[in-house]
Amino acid sequence: MLTFPQLFKKQHQPQAISLTIINTLYYRLSAQPYQGILIQGFDWFPLCEIQVFHVPLEERKYKDMNQFGEGDQAKVCLDIMHKTGAHLELSMAKDQGLSIMVSGKHDAVMKARKEIVSRLQTQASATVAIPKEHHRFVIGKSGEKLQELELKTATKIQIPRPEDPSNLIKISGTKEGLEKAKHEILLISAEQANSYTVSSVSAPSWLHRFIIGKKGQNLAKITQQMPKVHIEFTEGEDKITLEGPTKDVQIVQGQIEAVVTDLVSRMDYTEISVDPKFHRHLIGKGGANINRIKEQHKVSVRIPPDNEKSNLIRIEGDPQGVQEAKKELLELASRMENERTKDMIIEQRFHRAIIGQKGEKIKEIRDKFPEVIINFPDPTQKSDIVQLRGPRTEVEKCTKFMQKMVAEMVENSFSVSVPIFKQFHKNIIGKGGANIKKIREETNTKIDLPAENSNSEMIVITGKKANCEAAKNRILAIQKELANITEVEVSIPSKLHNSLIGSKGRFVRSIMEECGGVHIHFPTEGSGIDAVTIRGPAEEVEKAKKQLLSLAEEKQIKGHTVELRAKPEYHKFLIGKGGGNIRKVRDSTGARIIFPTADDKDQELITVIGTEEAVAEAQKELEALIKSLDNVVEDVMIVDPKHHRFFVARRGQVLRDIADEYGGVIVSFPRTGSQSDKVTLKGAKDCLEAAKKRMLEMIEDLVSRLIMECVIPQKFHRSIMGPKGSRIQQITKDHNVQIKFPDRDDQQGKYHNFDGIITLSKNITVSRYHGIVVTALKCVNFKCLGKKKKFEHNIF
Numbered sequence: 001m002l003t004f005p006q007l008f009k010k011q012h013q014p015q016a017i018s019l020t021i022i023n024t025l026y027y028r029l030s031a032q033p034y035q036g037i038l039i040q041g042f043d044w045f046p047l048c049e050i051q052v053f054h055v056p057l058e059e060r061k062y063k064d065m066n067q068f069g070e071g072d073q074a075k076v077c078l079d080i081m082h083k084t085g086a087h088l089e090l091s092m093a094k095d096q097g098l099s100i101m102v103s104g105k106h107d108a109v110m111k112a113r114k115e116i117v118s119r120l121q122t123q124a125s126a127t128v129a130i131p132k133e134h135h136r137f138v139i140g141k142s143g144e145k146l147q148e149l150e151l152k153t154a155t156k157i158q159i160p161r162p163e164d165p166s167n168l169i170k171i172s173g174t175k176e177g178l179e180k181a182k183h184e185i186l187l188i189s190a191e192q193a194n195s196y197t198v199s200s201v202s203a204p205s206w207l208h209r210f211i212i213g214k215k216g217q218n219l220a221k222i223t224q225q226m227p228k229v230h231i232e233f234t235e236g237e238d239k240i241t242l243e244g245p246t247k248d249v250q251i252v253q254g255q256i257e258a259v260v261t262d263l264v265s266r267m268d269y270t271e272i273s274v275d276p277k278f279h280r281h282l283i284g285k286g287g288a289n290i291n292r293i294k295e296q297h298k299v300s301v302r303i304p305p306d307n308e309k310s311n312l313i314r315i316e317g318d319p320q321g322v323q324e325a326k327k328e329l330l331e332l333a334s335r336m337e338n339e340r341t342k343d344m345i346i347e348q349r350f351h352r353a354i355i356g357q358k359g360e361k362i363k364e365i366r367d368k369f370p371e372v373i374i375n376f377p378d379p380t381q382k383s384d385i386v387q388l389r390g391p392r393t394e395v396e397k398c399t400k401f402m403q404k405m406v407a408e409m410v411e412n413s414f415s416v417s418v419p420i421f422k423q424f425h426k427n428i429i430g431k432g433g434a435n436i437k438k439i440r441e442e443t444n445t446k447i448d449l450p451a452e453n454s455n456s457e458m459i460v461i462t463g464k465k466a467n468c469e470a471a472k473n474r475i476l477a478i479q480k481e482l483a484n485i486t487e488v489e490v491s492i493p494s495k496l497h498n499s500l501i502g503s504k505g506r507f508v509r510s511i512m513e514e515c516g517g518v519h520i521h522f523p524t525e526g527s528g529i530d531a532v533t534i535r536g537p538a539e540e541v542e543k544a545k546k547q548l549l550s551l552a553e554e555k556q557i558k559g560h561t562v563e564l565r566a567k568p569e570y571h572k573f574l575i576g577k578g579g580g581n582i583r584k585v586r587d588s589t590g591a592r593i594i595f596p597t598a599d600d601k602d603q604e605l606i607t608v609i610g611t612e613e614a615v616a617e618a619q620k621e622l623e624a625l626i627k628s629l630d631n632v633v634e635d636v637m638i639v640d641p642k643h644h645r646f647f648v649a650r651r652g653q654v655l656r657d658i659a660d661e662y663g664g665v666i667v668s669f670p671r672t673g674s675q676s677d678k679v680t681l682k683g684a685k686d687c688l689e690a691a692k693k694r695m696l697e698m699i700e701d702l703v704s705r706l707i708m709e710c711v712i713p714q715k716f717h718r719s720i721m722g723p724k725g726s727r728i729q730q731i732t733k734d735h736n737v738q739i740k741f742p743d744r745d746d747q748q749g750k751y752h753n754f755d756g757i758i759t760l761s762k763n764i765t766v767s768r769y770h771g772i773v774v775t776a777l778k779c780v781n782f783k784c785l786g787k788k789k790k791f792e793h794n795i796f
Helices: 019-024 071-084 106-120 132-139 141-153 175-195 205-212 214-225 246-266 276-283 285-297 319-337 348-355 357-368 392-412 422-429 431-443 465-482 494-501 503-514 538-556 568-575 577-589 612-629 641-661 685-703 714-721 723-735 766-778 788-795
Strands: 049-055 087-092 098-104 124-129 156-158 168-173 196-202 230-233 239-245 268-273 299-302 312-317 339-345 373-375 385-391 414-419 446-448 458-463 485-491 519-521 531-537 560-565 592-594 605-610 632-638 666-668 678-684 706-711 737-740 750-756
Touching: 049 106, 071 087, 071 106, 098 106, 106 141, 124 175, 132 141, 132 175, 132 196, 141 156, 141 175, 168 175, 175 196, 196 246, 205 214, 205 230, 205 246, 205 312, 214 230, 214 246, 239 246, 268 319, 276 285, 276 319, 285 299, 285 319, 299 319, 312 319, 319 339, 339 392, 348 357, 348 392, 357 373, 357 392, 385 392, 414 465, 422 431, 422 465, 431 446, 431 465, 458 465, 465 485, 485 538, 494 503, 494 538, 503 519, 503 538, 503 592, 503 605, 531 538, 538 605, 560 612, 568 577, 568 612, 568 641, 568 685, 577 592, 577 612, 605 612, 612 685, 632 685, 641 666, 641 685, 678 685, 714 723, 723 737
Parallel strands: none
Antiparallel strands: 049 098, 087 098, 124 168, 156 168, 196 239, 230 239, 268 312, 299 312, 339 385, 373 385, 414 458, 446 458, 485 531, 519 531, 560 605, 592 605, 632 678, 666 678, 706 750, 737 750
């Protein structure tokens, strides 16, 4: 392999120049006093590096003589030139070997050469053995020496990892490259053998970390003085390996031997056997126990990890400290062997109650049983297991105490839900909460009522079973006094109960809603009881009973079910005011139609149940209605601008109610300030006509409305309003009127704008209206007002 000046032809393609001629033009570039060379037929050109080498026939990868300069070999050469930036010229020797001339910058030539060897020449492999401690010198700093060697010999050199005990280095490449690489590696090893030495110092493995020191401080003092010496500690081996210049190694060896002698004279170690199941208790929470022992006795304690499954605990340090730590750990282990761990099954719902607010209750238990450790599971684990650990007798006492506590909680946590009609909840509560407070105190129960804005009618009673039943009976008695409430039992085969209840209670809920909110109670699933309880006003109970029996009969004769879909905004219109529209369909077909509730996921699903003929007929009628609702039209109506504010006030609440009631009809009023009286309606034709009719009725009522002022001393305003305005809200709701109280700074003591939208009669008289006002005011308990007759006289 030779290095030459690059030759280029001036005006025509370069003639073939034999390797013999090129060999005669060999120059050492560094020795040339000029920047080019002149050959006949060629001009002067800048010097660059050229290397020529030969690939014997038997080592060629591509041996097809007919496709020289073409095929895969040519593609490989082009790819190498593209990747490296070097220039390649190939020629065939007489022995069918391949001569390759590579030219270009030094780095490009070296890279191209390596590519050619790996891609155009078959590879061989060999191994060379040198001492393991010499391997790192072959690698060099950051692997630089190894990279240089691979480029220089065009080979791949694999050196075993440090933890691999093998001393064999594997080389792959051409035969020529293998020989050169082996030669270079052996030279490096020979150099190290002459100037480096490897030695070892005997030192018990448990002393190694003391020799190294905290964060390597002790060892750093030695290595700073002798940086060329490599010191290696191998875990589990009682020796330290030193490697480096012979003189430096001897100095470091003396220093380490002195340290080892000192440590052996003043330090000791021992091992104790403790069952692994106690190891974590010896360590303590967050390492509290073991850290205290280490700090107190100035020792190091190694407790094996769980995966080692070892009994041996090793203690190292000052001889006296080792013995004291050993004694304490053995005492702890002995105490634990006499300990008992017990798992108590306590429902997770009671855990918080046992722990108490800010842990007050569990602290009392722990103070009562100080030797017992009580561990509750993490709330996210949803586990019922509470673990107790401590001396056997104390654990038993603590267990009995906690079992008694839990039994009392279970007894007091019995819960029953009582359905009470929403309108009677205020009577159950009583004035200022007097009724509910009395029931709670006398029955020793917790009674929870649903929020005012909730649709739920269930009152939940919690406490001891007998107490809950007593409270339930008293609440039901209040309801019975207030209304004609009756309760009947209907016998329906238990096998039909699930089908009557329906998915998520849809079927039975539709009957309850249709029959004035009666309560229907089915026995627990699997009980085999046939009795179904219906509670509510006598008339509605009878109605629900007939519907329930009718539905059961349909189910027994293989009732049919069909599902339809309609936009949720159409549902109220399909049902009609007071259920009028849907009742007509049901009466004419005999089928039951169930609409989704607010809790149902699918708000478009309508279920029709009944006999096959009844369902088919109802389906036909409903589909026709739904189809007509999809026919969207637009219309205009005239509304006097003075009435516009009524419809758009309160952020358009009236318009939202109309849209909700009439299938999502969109009503658009002119912009505020505009004198236009045209109002646009858009929606399904039938819905639009019904909405238009309803708006005309509202306008007629607005025209005939009355506004009156009634003088009431301001000090009574709050009493009339009631808690959170509940009394005045009930009056406005019952009589369909609007009541406005004066601002607090109005000293005249009037509430004015008693503005009634009267729907009882289109031509209401003043005297009739006065009667409504008096009735509304008498709904409030005016005992606090004193002279009632005088008060009524002042109103009018």
